[in-house]
Amino acid sequence: MKNWFARWFGAAARPDTLVQPAPPAEIASAAPAVLSASPNAASGANAELDAAFYGWLADSAAGDAPEATERLILDELGRLANDPARAAELVPRVPAVIPALLRSLRDDSVSNADLSRMVAQDVVLVAEVVREANSPYYRPPTPVKNIEGAVMLLGQNGLRMLLARVAFRPVIGMGNGRFAKHVAPRIWMQSERCALAAATLAPHAGADPFEAYLAGLVQNVGLVVAFRLIDQVYSDDVLPRSDAFRVALLKEARRLAHGIALEWAFPAAVAGAIADAGMPDAGASGAALGNVLATADALAKLRLLVDAGALAPDAPLVDAIVTPRLRPCFDRLLPQET
Secondary structure, three states: OOOHHHHHHOOOOOHHHOOOOOOHHHHHOOHHOOOOOOHHOOOHHHHHHHHHHHHHHHHHHEEEOOEEEHHHHHHHHHHHOOHHHHOOOOOOOOHHHHHHHHHHOOOOEEEEHHHHHHOOOHHHHHHHHHHHOOOOOOOOOOOOOOOOHHOOOOOHHHHHHHHHHHHHHHHHHHOOOOHHHHHHHHHHHHHHHHHHHHHHHHHHHHHHHHHHHHHHHHOOHHHHHHHHHHHOOOOOOOEOOOOOHHHHHHHHHHHHHHHHHHHHOOOOOHHHHHHOOOOOOOOOOOHHHHHHHHHHEEEHHHHHHHHHHOOOOOOOHHHHOOOOHHHHHHHHHOOOOO
């Protein structure tokens, strides 16, 4: 796993070899405000958002638990966060079909026809690529019906993002235990939207879009691992719901994600952004991407809460985080019909 990510996700994409879908003009106009509009500047709103998101994740599975139970879980999570190699073992490996494609995307001599033939070897991947090409994100003038046209429309960067999403869906979106099985699909929904928002906002903050996309996908891997660990060490039927437990759980989950990203040899900027998100005084090497990730994370959480009816579209929390300049990106996270 570690060598796989180091070789095919590890190096940053070269701008001159990537084809990016142009974001709408109104999103591009948000460029000067991306960092200043980050929810990190309003810790109260950020804490309220995290509380609402945890409540939505846990849903009816949350309840009162003794303090000793909370401490048991958090102590085990802390030990796991200090052992990223062990933590990485709690998530499945990526599908074997992906590495060759990612390797080919880094080879300038590989043509779109070559890529099309490789994609065509996997029926599920064909459907994903064609569906992506026909999504509102790319807005084709006429429906794309074949793999060759889809690969051409997506371009190398679009295909890289799609492959990353396909690779990480089973890693983050599936769980077997009673709690992980409940929360993993919701965590994956947030990861997808966070990745899209991060890639959309990244160019306007001087960050690499593909690195931002990866950070959006991977930042929740620690949260999934946390719930899988809870399933192993905790036998009660309810998840603790106290504020202190939630804050500590999310903090340890982020530390887990950072450690796993390093264990998998992700780009330093990606691992740094996962650690830096939520900290506006992060080091210069990761601050821009970290703030983009924090903004995207908040937009994605809000989008899911509003769509699920857990927050009203005009709730004060929404208005506090979704500034007018970020509204187009927030709206773009609506579920897409293809």
